[in-house]
Amino acid sequence: MSSLPNSSAVHSVTKEFLAFVLGDETYALDIMSVKEIRGYEPVTKIANAPNYIKGVINLRGDIVPIVDLRIKFGVGEPSYNEWTIVIMLNIKDRILGIVVDGVSDVMNFEEEDIKPAPEFGAAFDSRYLDGLAAVDDLMVIVVDIEALVSSEELGLFDTVDTV
Amino acid sequence: MDDMSQFREMFFEEAQEHLETMETFLLDYDPEGEPDIEALNSVFRAAHSIKGGSDIFGFKAMTGLTHVMENLLDSARNQELFLTNDLITVLLETIDLLKIILNNYHEEIEIDWDEVESGKTRLKSVLQEAHDVQKEAVQKSPVQEEASELTASDAEDEGFGFFEQEIVDANDTELEDEGFGFFEQEVAGSNDSALDDEGFGFFEQETEEINGSSGLEDEGFGFFETASLEEETAEESQGYGFFQERLETDMASSSPSDQQSKEEIHPSQGNQMPSAVSTTKLTSAKEDKTPVVKGKAAAESKSSESASIRVETVKIDKLVNLVGELVITQSMLNLIGSEAQESIAEKMQTALTELERNTREIQEAVMSVRMLPISFVFNRFPRLVRDLSNKLTKNIELVIEGGSTEIDKNLVEKISDPLTHLIRNSVDHGIEPPAERIAKGKPEKGVVKLIASQRGGEIVITVSDDGAGLNKERILNKALEKGISLPDPLTDAAIWLLIFAPGFSTAAEVTDVSGRGVGMDVVRRNIEALGGRVSIESNQGVGTTFEIRLPLTLAILDGMCVENASQVFVIPLVNIVESIQPLESQIKVMQNRQLLWVRDEYWPLINLEEALYGGQHPVNISESIVVLVETAKRRYGLIVDGLLGQQQVVIKSLERHYRRVKGVAGATIMGDGSVALILDIESLVSSQSLELEEEIDHVILT
Numbered sequence: 001m002s003s004l005p006n007s008s009a010v011h012s013v014t015k016e017f018l019a020f021v022l023g024d025e026t027y028a029l030d031i032m033s034v035k036e037i038r039g040y041e042p043v044t045k046i047a048n049a050p051n052y053i054k055g056v057i058n059l060r061g062d063i064v065p066i067v068d069l070r071i072k073f074g075v076g077e078p079s080y081n082e083w084t085i086v087i088m089l090n091i092k093d094r095i096l097g098i099v100v101d102g103v104s105d106v107m108n109f110e111e112e113d114i115k116p117a118p119e120f121g122a123a124f125d126s127r128y129l130d131g132l133a134a135v136d137d138l139m140v141i142v143v144d145i146e147a148l149v150s151s152e153e154l155g156l157f158d159t160v161d162t163v
Numbered sequence: 164m165d166d167m168s169q170f171r172e173m174f175f176e177e178a179q180e181h182l183e184t185m186e187t188f189l190l191d192y193d194p195e196g197e198p199d200i201e202a203l204n205s206v207f208r209a210a211h212s213i214k215g216g217s218d219i220f221g222f223k224a225m226t227g228l229t230h231v232m233e234n235l236l237d238s239a240r241n242q243e244l245f246l247t248n249d250l251i252t253v254l255l256e257t258i259d260l261l262k263i264i265l266n267n268y269h270e271e272i273e274i275d276w277d278e279v280e281s282g283k284t285r286l287k288s289v290l291q292e293a294h295d296v297q298k299e300a301v302q303k304s305p306v307q308e309e310a311s312e313l314t315a316s317d318a319e320d321e322g323f324g325f326f327e328q329e330i331v332d333a334n335d336t337e338l339e340d341e342g343f344g345f346f347e348q349e350v351a352g353s354n355d356s357a358l359d360d361e362g363f364g365f366f367e368q369e370t371e372e373i374n375g376s377s378g379l380e381d382e383g384f385g386f387f388e389t390a391s392l393e394e395e396t397a398e399e400s401q402g403y404g405f406f407q408e409r410l411e412t413d414m415a416s417s418s419p420s421d422q423q424s425k426e427e428i429h430p431s432q433g434n435q436m437p438s439a440v441s442t443t444k445l446t447s448a449k450e451d452k453t454p455v456v457k458g459k460a461a462a463e464s465k466s467s468e469s470a471s472i473r474v475e476t477v478k479i480d481k482l483v484n485l486v487g488e489l490v491i492t493q494s495m496l497n498l499i500g501s502e503a504q505e506s507i508a509e510k511m512q513t514a515l516t517e518l519e520r521n522t523r524e525i526q527e528a529v530m531s532v533r534m535l536p537i538s539f540v541f542n543r544f545p546r547l548v549r550d551l552s553n554k555l556t557k558n559i560e561l562v563i564e565g566g567s568t569e570i571d572k573n574l575v576e577k578i579s580d581p582l583t584h585l586i587r588n589s590v591d592h593g594i595e596p597p598a599e600r601i602a603k604g605k606p607e608k609g610v611v612k613l614i615a616s617q618r619g620g621e622i623v624i625t626v627s628d629d630g631a632g633l634n635k636e637r638i639l640n641k642a643l644e645k646g647i648s649l650p651d652p653l654t655d656a657a658i659w660l661l662i663f664a665p666g667f668s669t670a671a672e673v674t675d676v677s678g679r680g681v682g683m684d685v686v687r688r689n690i691e692a693l694g695g696r697v698s699i700e701s702n703q704g705v706g707t708t709f710e711i712r713l714p715l716t717l718a719i720l721d722g723m724c725v726e727n728a729s730q731v732f733v734i735p736l737v738n739i740v741e742s743i744q745p746l747e748s749q750i751k752v753m754q755n756r757q758l759l760w761v762r763d764e765y766w767p768l769i770n771l772e773e774a775l776y777g778g779q780h781p782v783n784i785s786e787s788i789v790v791l792v793e794t795a796k797r798r799y800g801l802i803v804d805g806l807l808g809q810q811q812v813v814i815k816s817l818e819r820h821y822r823r824v825k826g827v828a829g830a831t832i833m834g835d836g837s838v839a840l841i842l843d844i845e846s847l848v849s850s851q852s853l854e855l856e857e858e859i860d861h862v863i864l865t
Binding site for chain 1 (some may be wrong): 343488491730774775777815816817819820821822824825826827830832836837838839840
């Protein structure tokens with residue numbers, strides 16, 4: 001029984017994360033929610049939408065919204081050029097794209113690599129953060145992308161409105 | 164037994180249809196007129212199919228009930244019993260009970276046997292009563308009387324008992340042929356009017372004999388009645404084979420020799436391949452349906468089986484989606500084609516025109532697969548009105564017109580509830596009690612009309628009654644009482660719309676039919692959720708009319724593409740009155756808002772850019788295009804930069820991946836792959852501009 005005291009550490013769940021850059025900060029999100037990565041293309045503006053919702057695009061017949069996290073959280077400069085990247089996410093059976101400054105790497109973190117985030121420090125509200133992880137000298141902010149995307153604050157989905 | 168469950172599903176669907184058929188025929192049946200033998204035959208066949216089918220699956224509750232029903236119907240179609248209004252009511256109640264039982268079996272819920280028994284008893288007692296009464300009234304021949312009595316008592320009571328006994332006998336294959344032969348003969352007799360009485364009498368006697376002892380007839384009858392799954396497959400198939408024969412005999416007893424030969428084939432088939440049993444089963448159920456329409460022709464052509472197939476809606480939906488993509492690809496090609504080089508331009512254009520036509524035809528064909536006649540919904544209302552008017556002791560006739568108008572399947576399912584509410588409302592609140600009607604000098608019989616028609620891209624359904632009409636005073640008082648803010652100005656139309664407010668009911672007393680005020684706001688919500696609109700017209704003492712307008716389909720729309728601030732928008736063609744390039748002199752200003760004077764009317768002008776994105780975007784109107792648009796509630800002129808042309812667009816939902824956006828009905832994909840928003844004319848304008856609009860109405864009126 002006591003022969004394997006560290007079994008939990010050895011078999012700890014390793015998850016893969018996609019690291020992306022917003023301004024000077026590096027963020028990471030669960031790679032399982034990533035559908036594809038593509039370049040920024042012109043969008044169709046939507047009426048009555050906040051400024052960080054750039055509009056919608058045609059993704060092979062689906063009309064999907066594009067959100068610029070840089071505008072929403074005030075990090076980096078919202079510029080659009082040929083290097084601007086859109087990460088297409090598939091969350092709760094819905095597709096959306098988030099505009100980021102760049103995609104850096106795929107990283108492996110174990111659960112205990114991710115330390116709780118302090119209340120301040122990241123542009124994101126700590127509700128939407130899983131925590132912080134250190135890769136060499138770099139601090140990576142691990143985002144709970146599902147919580148962020150479905151949050152009321154972002155207003156991407158209709159709130160419980162069954163009319 | 165996966166196959167079995169599949170056939171069970173089949174049975175449930177078909178039984179449901181049979182029950183509906185029975186209901187329809189019974190509702191149409193005129194108890195006072197000449198007995199309609201054809202209708203009675205149809206009802207009988209439906210009851211019989213349910214009995215046969217339910218027995219195969221061992222649904223004893225259904226078999227028992229339908230058996231009693233069948234007896235009653237059989238005497239009716241042999242003209243020994245006249246269907247009175249009371250009898251029809253009991254039959255309809257039995258159908259309701261059968262529906263519940265069917266559902267219970269489907270959901271595998273415990274059957275309420277007490278209910279079943281009481282249903283049976285009720286049927287039997289009315290049958291007995293009717294016989295007693297009618298026997299006294301009409302002096303019948305002794306043969307008939309005897310037969311009637313038997314129908315009422317022996318045959319029914321023993322219904323179940325004897326046929327369990329039969330199953331045992333049925334194992335004896337040697338006697339089959341005789342049994343059947345006998346039976347066929349009997350049916351042939353009963354179809355022949357000259358031999359009618361004897362034929363029937365014989366049949367009854369036969370039943371008696373069965374009850375008493377075993378005999379040749381015994382087996383024959385047993386086979387016909389039985390096809391129990393618990394039995395060996397062989398018996399099943401034989402039983403089944405007979406069952407089918409019986410149906411055919413019914414349809415066309417003119418060719419007995421033909422059936423004789425088939426009869427020989429069926430049992431042997433069943434013996435060899437058990438799987439064939441199920442197939443035959445399906446065949447019979449289908450064949451049984453056809454005669455309702457085609458009569459005897461059905462028996463002649465076996466091909467009727469392939470006349471229709473059941474397809475899962477998911478498959479059709481997929482087809483519709485794919486066609487949508489095809490439409491987009493086609494307009495993409497059109498765009499490329501217009502850039503073609505001189506040398507091939509003409510050929511290209513011809514091919515593209517061809518493609519366009521084909522695409523449109525495919526699209527129409529696929530859409531038509533989803534279209535159902537609206538009678539699917541309407542057919543349930545005669546029953547509703549009948550029951551309600553009985554309950555309320557009002558004399559009401561329901562007139563249905565345009566039942567063949569086709570409507571998208573999705574709409575069919577969703578329009579049923581709102582219509583039910585409106586009809587209940589008309590029956591309960593609209594039509595006055597008979598005494599009141601007479602006092603007012605109206606005919607005693609109230610009329611509720613349900614009319615469907617297609618107008619352009621819309622389906623218009625009206626529910627109207629010739630009742631008291633809406634009471635303006637009562638509505639206003641109620642609104643004040645409930646604290647509902649009153650519209651300003653108080654036009655009639657605005658007052659009528661108050662009844663759609665949640666919790667609104669003006670009925671003096673709440674009946675169990677309606678009056679709790681939950682209905683009307685749900686009605687409007689449901690209709691608007693379908694992209695439809697509802698409006699009311701009412702005249703005190705003359706009646707009320709509800710008009711529902713629905714889009715033909717939810718998937719594709721004819722639209723006008725317009726350009727504004729280098730973005731493309733689609734305006735639904737149904738909303739467009741006309742597009743004009745206004746002259747400076749036509750533009751007036753009122754309260755700092757611009758109005759356009761066209762066709763002797765003032766149209767408020769809405770700047771599309773401002774309506775969608777807010778802010779100030781001054782435009783030089785005389786250099787823009789104004790699209791005059793109109794909905795049930797609003798009309799205004801929309802200022803845009805230019806028109807791009809008319810096009811069919813596939814509606815894509817924004818809510819699928821985003822959320823609902825005010826002023827936008829959806830999005831579509833243009834030929835170049837870009838996304839264009841489809842405008843929702845109704846919700847595009849804010850309430851502010853609406854106020855102005857009403858003021859204008861007011862100005863014009865005063």
